[in-house]
Amino acid sequence: MAETPKIRFGFIGCANIARRVSRAVAIAPDAVLYAVGSRSLDKAHAFAAANGFPAGAKVYGSYEAVLDDPEVDVVYLPLPTSLHVRWAVLAASKKKHILLEKPVALNVAEFDDIIAACESNGVQLMDGTMWMxxxxxxxxxxxxxxxxxxxxxxxxxxxxxxxxxxxxxxxxxxxxxxxxxxxxxxxxxxxxxxxxxxxxxxxxxxxxxxxxxxxxxxxxxxxxxxxxxxxxxxxxxxxxxxxxxxxxxxxxxxxxxxxxxxxxxxxxxxxxxxxxxxxxxxxxxxxxxxxxxxxxxxxxxxxxxxxxxxxxxxxxxxxxxxxxxxxxPQEALMVNEFARLVADIKFNNAKPEKKWPTISRxxxxxxxxxxxxxxxxxxxxxxxx
Amino acid sequence: MAETPKIRFGFIGCANIARRVSRAVAIAPDAVLYAVGSRSLDKAHAFAAANGFPAGAKVYGSYEAVLDDPEVDVVYLPLPTSLHVRWAVLAASKKKHILLEKPVALNVAEFDDIIAACESNGVQLMDGTMWMxxxxxxxxxxxxxxxxxxxxxxxxxxxxxxxxxxxxxxxxxxxxxxxxxxxxxxxxxxxxxxxxxxxxxxxxxxxxxxxxxxxxxxxxxxxxxxxxxxxxxxxxxxxxxxxxxxxxxxxxxxxxxxxxxxxxxxxxxxxxxxxxxxxxxxxxxxxxxxxxxxxxxxxxxxxxxxxxxxxxxxxxxxxxxxxxxxxxPQEALMVNEFARLVADIKFNNAKPEKKWPTISRxxxxxxxxxxxxxxxxxxxxxxxx
Missing domain, CATH: 3.30.360.10 (Dihydrodipicolinate Reductase; domain 2)
Incomplete structure (x- = not known):
């Protein structure tokens, strides 16, 4: 039986917390570090080099490039909270599943826009609360x-x-x-x-x-x-x-x-x-x-x-x-749980799991x-x- | 040098907590179980027998008899809170130092009456908060x-x-x-x-x-x-x-x-x-x-x-x-601290320590x-x- 392909993670932004999550993706059996984008290409290269991205990983000088890469399954979004609604809605519209750092938005009205975008595009949404x-x-x-x-x-x-x-x-x-x-x-x-x-x-x-x-x-x-x-x-x-x-x-x-x-x-x-x-x-x-x-x-x-x-x-x-x-570690278990849900949607035609966005909301x-x-x-x- | 005589404790009432404090008095080096009074003489006898009171201890069929015993230095008062002001004020008027169970009174106005009685009679007051x-x-x-x-x-x-x-x-x-x-x-x-x-x-x-x-x-x-x-x-x-x-x-x-x-x-x-x-x-x-x-x-x-x-x-x-x-144990340290303050007043002409009633208040x-x-x-x- 062929092994299920790993779910490909693309990072937008190189926040401190992204270092920890990139380590988690590297550890999680069902996930792989696939791409990173920053507004500065140099910063993205430095981040990829310092955080265990494999040799063939894509490195982009913009967030959009990550969203436009058809091979990216999941966008990990560690940007400042004020940017969540803009980038999460855009990522959903590009059919990317979204692992979203917390707090998920500046307020629930913004988060409802993110949920709506994820639901209408059939993508999984989960926040980055690792201890869960x-x-x-x-x-x-x-x-x-x-x-x-x-x-x-x-x-x-x-x-x-x-x-x-x-x-x-x-x-x-x-x-x-x-x-x-x-x-x-x-x-x-x-x-x-x-x-x-x-x-x-x-x-x-x-x-x-x-x-x-x-x-x-x-x-x-x-x-x-x-x-x-x-x-x-x-x-x-x-x-x-x-x-x-x-x-x-x-x-x-x-x-x-x-x-x-x-x-x-x-x-x-x-x-x-x-x-x-x-x-x-x-x-x-x-x-x-x-x-x-x-x-x-x-x-x-x-x-x-x-x-x-x-x-x-x-x-x-x-x-x-x-x-x-x-x-x-708990963050790798989080990444793997997310990869599992995404794989179920991608390969088994499953529906996104509503439990996680409901808890976030x-x-x-x-x-x-x-x-x-x-x-x-x-x-x-x-x-x- | 002669050993300082032990401070004599008289209990009024046989509440559950009094069992623990009688054990504490028995353990405390500077204190001695001297008397117990209850509204029932039988109950007082049973309490004294069950709680390590020495053979010569006085056993009384009323609270008043304990207060009237000139050999009693300290009255331990574990009665229900509603009775504190009445019995503490009376005990103070009989020049008894008072170890008072907590809560010290139903309200601070009542406790102020107790403090006033203790101050005017020059007796020490402390509450029974053991962990201190x-x-x-x-x-x-x-x-x-x-x-x-x-x-x-x-x-x-x-x-x-x-x-x-x-x-x-x-x-x-x-x-x-x-x-x-x-x-x-x-x-x-x-x-x-x-x-x-x-x-x-x-x-x-x-x-x-x-x-x-x-x-x-x-x-x-x-x-x-x-x-x-x-x-x-x-x-x-x-x-x-x-x-x-x-x-x-x-x-x-x-x-x-x-x-x-x-x-x-x-x-x-x-x-x-x-x-x-x-x-x-x-x-x-x-x-x-x-x-x-x-x-x-x-x-x-x-x-x-x-x-x-x-x-x-x-x-x-x-x-x-x-x-x-x-x-x-902490309750015996409490009793001994109280006995020490009382001995200092009794034998060394010291003034009552205000720290304890101040904290109680x-x-x-x-x-x-x-x-x-x-x-x-x-x-x-x-x-x-």
Whole structure:
């Protein structure tokens, strides 16, 4: 049986993150580094040489040339957020599948234009949120979904109604909340705070919210099975730079069933990447969800029915550490998942998978809501799907 | 040189927590279990027998008898919160030093009556927040106070003004926040939710806020060097039982200099006891701050200038685990600290130490503010010292 041909990736732009994704494409079994285009041909050559592009790879002095190359299956788009809608819509019109860096757009209206272009051209769209593809993430989700280990997520009452997070004692029912806390911070260097695209209003106008808050909001959605919260209220401490770009912010999200999430992101605090999920029976802690401490293994802490001994001297049981090993780093798993979907469309006539753009859109909706709450003086913002 | 006589503890009431504190008094080198009083003499006898009271200990059938015993130096007061002001004021009037369970009162006005009674009678007052006395707590504070490991806490600018959490690049100054997150939750059993004093409006009307939120708010104050925040806004998800007692709640606290704290407490989620502190250079994580996993050692995780390697494949450096060993459990260290202060007053004519009641009062002020924000529809509440 002949091997399925590899899916050919073309990069437009040579952003820092593209270095990491080019390594991922090189590692991913089903993908191949095929082309790179930059506005400067020299820069594109230097990038290809430094990042493992094979000898025959195409190197172009423009983004358009990559889009016009009929051999390119996938366009990887790491350009500044303000350029996403223009280049993603154009790439879709050229029938290129699109791996799109996050935040996917400046707002959901722009992203809807991208989705429409992808749908009308039958191409796959996925964002570059790498941690979604780490096998640890599935393991953590298994834990959160386990009513025996994490808790009672759904409980029937009355006429077929279902309330998550509820239990009853005698005649009294408690409809209780579950909390999800997430954060992503790092201390940006002076050069970053002066010059990086992520602090420029004409490039990545969403600043820390788009760059880091994206992950926190995705974590909240992920833990909530992608059910959207009803209300978002920003924390009253956002910091902006002199030109109005967010350097730190946070928010509280409220679901209709009582679930709550809080998050915090900042360019001005030492690196943190935590998710804490509070269940009725169990607890999840992870401290490196965005980028694991080590590439070949990652861990999380799970606790179930934590208690104390009779004399209240120690915890029984104590949380346990769960380690997931992986031979392939999360970004290469992401690339391979994308290549697999594209191959299925290209060779098997499959339809594009809607799960990924749907998740991206929900995340962007929450980014928009946090921004709106900040801009509106920290008032509650209702989420409308 | 003659050994200093031990300080004699008299217990009024036989609450569950009193079992743990009687063990602590028995362990503490400078303290001795001297008397116990209950409204039921049988109950007092049973408590004394079961909790290591020495053969000669006094056992009384009333609280008053303990207060009237001239040999009692210290009254340990674990009664329901609604009874604190009555019994603490009476104990002070009998010149008894008071180790008072938390929450110290139903509100700060009541606690001010207790403080006034203690001051006018020259007796020491301290609350029963055990984790303050664990040597790990000092180690964590050392880390938070270390500008080289945790960050720049104070930075001078202009005419002698001092802004915490600020740094400057060229001509631009960032006045940035630090976040402190804390939580304390446990899944109360059905019997607790039906019958415990902590869910009864006439006994411990503050419910989870008084029982657990107290620790979270203390953690925030502790991390902020006991500087009070300016504004408190409750999360919009509090849960009450059928008689209006809080079963879960949370809030966001805002300091004038930009610091922010969030907290969450609940009787309806699996046990968690986390503090996360975000500094400019470093990060602190602890997961068992209220009660360490083990009695004889406790750990926390510290990270300084966390970064990633050149290829963005792993963290360099990774957080480090710091272990503190202790031969004496935190509650016995608490008792001994109290006995030491009392001995200093009794034998050396020292004045009562104001630090402890001051910290208690600040914590109670925040409890009151969270309650006021909840009762006022989650509006901001200004803190007035």
């Amino acid at each position: 593809h780490h096998p640890r993430t599935s393991k953590m989700k298994e834990f959160l979904s386990d009513v025996n280990r994490f808790g009672q997520l759904k409980s029937s009452i009355g006429e077929g109604m279902v309330y998550p997070f509820m239990f009853c004692i005698d005649m009294h029912c408690f409809y209780f909340t579950s909390l999800i806390h997430s954060n992503f911070t790092f201390t940006a260097r002076a050069e970053f705070l002066e010059n990086d695209i992520r602090v420029k209003p004409d490039l990545d106008a969403l600043g820390a919210l788009g760059d880091e808050g994206w992950y926190c909001l995705r974590a909240a959605l992920w833990a909530a099975d992608y059910e959207l919260p009803k209300t978002v209220i920003a924390l009253r401490n956002p910091e902006h730079n002199q030109v109005g770009v967010l350097l730190s912010c946070g928010a509280t999200l409220y679901w209709e069933d009582g679930k709550v999430a809080t998050f915090y992101c900042s360019f001005l605090s030492n690196t943190t990447m935590d998710i804490t999920a509070f269940g009725t029976k169990g607890t999840l802690h992870v401290h490196d969800y965005v980028l694991p401490y080590e590439e070949d293994e990652a861990s999380f802490y799970a606790a179930t029915e934590s208690g104390v001994d009779e004399a209240v001297t120690k915890w029984v049981p104590q949380p346990s550490k769960h380690i997931t090993k992986t031979d392939i 929900k995340t962007q909706l929450l980014v928009d809501a946090v921004k709106a709450s900040i801009d509106g003086g920290f008032e509650p913002v209702q989420i409308q799907e | 006395h664990h040597p790990r707590t000092s180690k964590m504070k050392e880390f938070l106070s270390d500008v080289n490991r945790f960050g720049q806490l104070k930075s001078s600018i202009g005419e002698g003004m001092v802004y915490p959490f600020m740094f400057c690049i060229d001509m631009h100054c960032f006045y940035f926040t630090s976040l402190i997150h804390s939580n304390f939750t446990f899944t109360a059993r059905a019997e607790f939710l039906e019958n415990d004093i902590r869910v009864k409006p006439d006994l411990d009307a503050l419910g989870a806020l008084g029982d657990e939120g107290w620790y979270c708010l203390r953690a925030a104050l502790w991390a902020a060097d006991y500087e009070l925040p300016k504004t408190v806004i409750a999360l919009r998800n509090p849960e009450h039982n059928q008689v209006g007692v809080l079963l879960s709640c949370g809030a966001t606290l805002y300091w004038e200099d930009g610091k922010v704290a969030t907290f969450y407490c609940s009787f309806l989620s699996n046990t968690t006891m986390d503090i996360t502190a975000f500094g400019t250079k470093g990060t602190l994580h602890v997961h068992d701050y209220v009660l360490p996993y083990e009695e004889d050692e406790a750990s926390f995780y510290a990270a300084t200038e966390s970064g990633v390697d050149e290829a963005v494949t792993k963290w360099v450096p990774q957080p480090s685990k710091h272990i503190t060993k202790t031969d004496i 600040k914590t109670q002020l925040l409890v009151d503010a969270v309650k006021a924000s909840i009762d006022g529809g989650f509006e901001p509440v200004q803190i007035q010292e």
